[in-house]
Amino acid sequence: MTDALTVTDAPALTGTLTVHRAGLAAVQDLGRFGHSRYGLPVNGALDQHSARVANVLAGNDEGAPLVEITALDFGCTPSTDILIAVTGAPADVTVGGVARPMWEPLPVRAGETITVSGIRLGLRVYLAVLGSVDTPSLLGSCAPDTILGFGRSLSDGDELALRTSCPPVAHPVFGIPLFRVHAPVAHFAESWTVDVTDGPDLAEFGDTAERLFRSPFTVTPRSNHIGLRMSGDVPRRVATGEVLSRGVPVGAVEVPAGDELLVLHRGRGVTAGYPVLAVVTATGLSALGRPGPASPSASGTGPWRRRWPTTGPSAMPSAPWPPVSAPSSTSCASPSPRPPGPSPPPSDFPLTSRPPSPCE
Amino acid sequence: MAGTADSGEVTIADCGDSAVVVKAVGLPPDRAWRTVHALADAVEAARPGGVYGIVPTYDTLLVEFDCATTDHLTLRRLLRYESGRLAEGPRPGPAPRRFVVPVVYGGEHGPDLPVVAEQLGLTEAEVVELHSRAPLTVRCFGAPAAAPMMDGPAFPRPVPRLASPRTSVVPGSIAVAGRQAVISPMPSPGGWPLLGRTPLRVLDLDARPLTPYRPGDTFQFVPIAPEQWDEHAGAALEACHD
Numbered sequence: 001m002t003d004a005l006t007v008t009d010a011p012a013l014t015g016t017l018t019v020h021r022a023g024l025a026a027v028q029d030l031g032r033f034g035h036s037r038y039g040l041p042v043n044g045a046l047d048q049h050s051a052r053v054a055n056v057l058a059g060n061d062e063g064a065p066l067v068e069i070t071a072l073d074f075g076c077t078p079s080t081d082i083l084i085a086v087t088g089a090p091a092d093v094t095v096g097g098v099a100r101p102m103w104e105p106l107p108v109r110a111g112e113t114i115t116v117s118g119i120r121l122g123l124r125v126y127l128a129v130l131g132s133v134d135t136p137s138l139l140g141s142c143a144p145d146t147i148l149g150f151g152r153s154l155s156d157g158d159e160l161a162l163r164t165s166c167p168p169v170a171h172p173v174f175g176i177p178l179f180r181v182h183a184p185v186a187h188f189a190e191s192w193t194v195d196v197t198d199g200p201d202l203a204e205f206g207d208t209a210e211r212l213f214r215s216p217f218t219v220t221p222r223s224n225h226i227g228l229r230m231s232g233d234v235p236r237r238v239a240t241g242e243v244l245s246r247g248v249p250v251g252a253v254e255v256p257a258g259d260e261l262l263v264l265h266r267g268r269g270v271t272a273g274y275p276v277l278a279v280v281t282a283t284g285l286s287a288l289g290r291p292g293p294a295s296p297s298a299s300g301t302g303p304w305r306r307r308w309p310t311t312g313p314s315a316m317p318s319a320p321w322p323p324v325s326a327p328s329s330t331s332c333a334s335p336s337p338r339p340p341g342p343s344p345p346p347s348d349f350p351l352t353s354r355p356p357s358p359c360e
Numbered sequence: 361m362a363g364t365a366d367s368g369e370v371t372i373a374d375c376g377d378s379a380v381v382v383k384a385v386g387l388p389p390d391r392a393w394r395t396v397h398a399l400a401d402a403v404e405a406a407r408p409g410g411v412y413g414i415v416p417t418y419d420t421l422l423v424e425f426d427c428a429t430t431d432h433l434t435l436r437r438l439l440r441y442e443s444g445r446l447a448e449g450p451r452p453g454p455a456p457r458r459f460v461v462p463v464v465y466g467g468e469h470g471p472d473l474p475v476v477a478e479q480l481g482l483t484e485a486e487v488v489e490l491h492s493r494a495p496l497t498v499r500c501f502g503a504p505a506a507a508p509m510m511d512g513p514a515f516p517r518p519v520p521r522l523a524s525p526r527t528s529v530v531p532g533s534i535a536v537a538g539r540q541a542v543i544s545p546m547p548s549p550g551g552w553p554l555l556g557r558t559p560l561r562v563l564d565l566d567a568r569p570l571t572p573y574r575p576g577d578t579f580q581f582v583p584i585a586p587e588q589w590d591e592h593a594g595a596a597l598e599a600c601h602d
Contacts, residue, residue: 279376
């Protein structure tokens with residue numbers, strides 16, 4: 001009796017985004033969270049900042065599926081009017097043959113071609129579409145996982161199903177978008193400074209640990225989503241003895257055998273047996289998702305910058321859990337292992353000293 | 361203070377700006393392992409906001425969180441509170457299960473069996489007999505994804521890793537290294553010597569929970585002849601417990 005009013009949960013698919021030139025692109029999101037207990041890496045966009053901003057600019061939830069373009073030129077055309085945003089490494093973006101800015105919402109008319117070319121200073125560009133795209137999901141995420149053999153790598157001719165269309169939000173004559181959002185643009189450069197905290201096994205490296213902060217390290221071509229390998233004057237473990245396999249966080253800086261640093265990134269196996277010298281901060285990880293391999297003559301990545309030291313094994317304050325019916329702001333007022341030091345530190349922040357800590 | 365002695369002591373250290381690591385100290389290995397896994401269960405049950413990864417292994421528990429949502433101090437309080445509750449007495453968990461796993465040893469399925477036998481100073485038959493004599497206990501999940509990491513069989517000495525890791529190991533491969541044993545659920549690179557392969561389907565990515573096995577469960581390996589492969593091929597491991 002109510003056939004005409006049948007409602008389905010799935011949003012109506014309104015069009016397609018046809019990929020002409022796929023290069024190295026895949027459908028990506030922020031990661032597959034909550035399964036590390038089963039040994040599954042989190043994966044997801046290596047430059048989380050750029051991916052989140054692209055989605056927000058396109059009017060999406062920050063974790064919505066979007067296109068991650070790596071290094072090579074990319075081109076696609078929607079069958080319907082859409083709104084997109086392109087973030088990440090500097091690149092030349094055109095819509096319908098006209099140069100358009102990155103880090104801003106961009107209206108695209110049906111049939112206009114979007115191109116991303118000349119990706120430089122970094123590896124990854126993110127293209128989000130209002131309403132996102134329809135894509136298979138595994139354990140709550142579309143993030144590619146090379147071990148599970150899951151993920152949607154794009155090929156020339158692929159069609160991505162769009163979930164919504166968007167009337168053109170642009171000046172009818174001049175085609176200029178009617179907004180300027182001024183989103184926080186990620187920093188891209190020839191060399192990078194990456195924030196780390198002291199790792200739990202810092203002491204095992206003795207005096208050589210300071211080498212991490214003294215001279216630049218260069219990203220080598222043997223780097224991927226599992227980890228970045230960097231050459232340079234690597235610290236040496238001075239302690240001996242086996243380390244039992246244990247969980248290691250994304251961002252762990254390890255020194256396996258050889259003359260390379262290994263910095264674990266989002267595709268890392270959740271356990272490892274190497275001592276952890278330092279741990280890259282959450283924002284530092286986004287920065288590490290940006291650079292590509294540099295030739296040995298280039299400055300590559302470096303130097304590392306030490307943030308607040310970790311507190312190390314210590315006696316716990318005897319505060320109760322759960323917090324006694326306190327508003328969340330209360331916990332902000334309680335002593336934190338994070339010193340209230342300069343944030344962000346000035347650019348001449350001394351690399352070999354560390355900020356004062358209330359723990360010392 | 362008997363409770364304290366039973367639970368031992370845990371230390372909690374920051375591990376970057378988005379994780380803390382708990383270590384059980386001053387306990388025999390089995391107790392330390394039980395402690396960190398019980399603590400992981402407790403954290404999982406408490407569902408603290410912002411926590412997205414917990415990795416219990418042998419004597420440590422890694423808790424990963426979104427540092428924009430929660431912080432070290434909040435997690436330290438939770439972990440202290442839960443470890444204090446554990447000290448009051450063990451909490452019942454699911455009873456361990458024993459999986460019975462048919463394995464074709466040697467030949468194309470276990471290409472490293474002869475090498476391992478030589479390294480251990482045993483015959484191939486003796487290696488197979490030791491590997492399948494007693495059930496092996498799952499301690500944690502490891503690489504590759506969701507692989508059951510087990511205490512190794514009672515070999516006379518640790519088994520060296522391969523000098524040159526394989527670029528791809530087929531699912532169901534049975535491998536040993538050091539004093540550990542594993543089944544590879546997914547195709548992956550691997551540096552552990554391969555003793556054999558099970559025809560069972562170890563992992564079903566659509567299953568919930570993801571794996572039929574969990575730490576504390578045991579695997580009893582049973583040698584089968586290569587011609588029996590087809591009798592078991594594709595059967596789900598989930599159905600093979602007693």
